[in-house]
Amino acid sequence: MDSFKVGERVIYPNQGLGIIEDIQEQSFAGESFRIYHLRILSNNTLILIPSSNADEIGIRRPINEASVKKIFNLLRNGAVDITTDWKGRYKEHVSLMKSGTIFDLVSVLKSLFYLNLIKPLSFREKKMMEKAKELIVSEISEVSSLSSSEIEQKVLRTLSLCFRNNKPSIDL
Numbered sequence: 001m002d003s004f005k006v007g008e009r010v011i012y013p014n015q016g017l018g019i020i021e022d023i024q025e026q027s028f029a030g031e032s033f034r035i036y037h038l039r040i041l042s043n044n045t046l047i048l049i050p051s052s053n054a055d056e057i058g059i060r061r062p063i064n065e066a067s068v069k070k071i072f073n074l075l076r077n078g079a080v081d082i083t084t085d086w087k088g089r090y091k092e093h094v095s096l097m098k099s100g101t102i103f104d105l106v107s108v109l110k111s112l113f114y115l116n117l118i119k120p121l122s123f124r125e126k127k128m129m130e131k132a133k134e135l136i137v138s139e140i141s142e143v144s145s146l147s148s149s150e151i152e153q154k155v156l157r158t159l160s161l162c163f164r165n166n167k168p169s170i171d172l
Contacts, residue, residue, distance in 0.1 A: 022037035033052070057100075063102055082111050102135075
């Protein structure tokens with residue numbers, strides 16, 4: 001992957017939008033490392049990341065506008081795959097959240113939104129659904145001309161319309 005530049009906005013998996021504040025060369029045990037100083041915008045946390053680990057961690061540039069259209073198409077599509085075993089479903093969702101791709105976040109949000117139509121979510125699943133929604137909304141608002149609240153309303157409206165005529169009736 002191309003190296004990032006100071007001032008560039010990036011996505012840190014499961015944390016959201018951040019900005020590269022500084023890039024420094026540091027030595028440790030006789031080796032020189034390039035270190036990104038990444039400020040997470042949602043909570044003002046500073047994270048130091050060796051540039052050699054950026055790909056492994058999943059740090060990436062924000063999506064483009066063409067991807068926004070794909071996201072809303074995914075949200076509109078009624079297909080949802082839900083694992084009935086709570087533990088298995090939770091582990092799968094945690095893995096998807098850590099992946100860092102917005103399309104995996106959309107999958108988590110959509111399945112938990114759908115599941116919430118069937119039965120109340122557990123505390124953990126509610127938090128995960130909110131986190132997925134927050135990460136999706138912040139990234140889309142970064143690349144669009146709409147505010148976060150407008151994006152959130154559009155995401156929730158799209159999900160509601162998707163499942164309006166497709167109310168689930170499965171036992172979990």
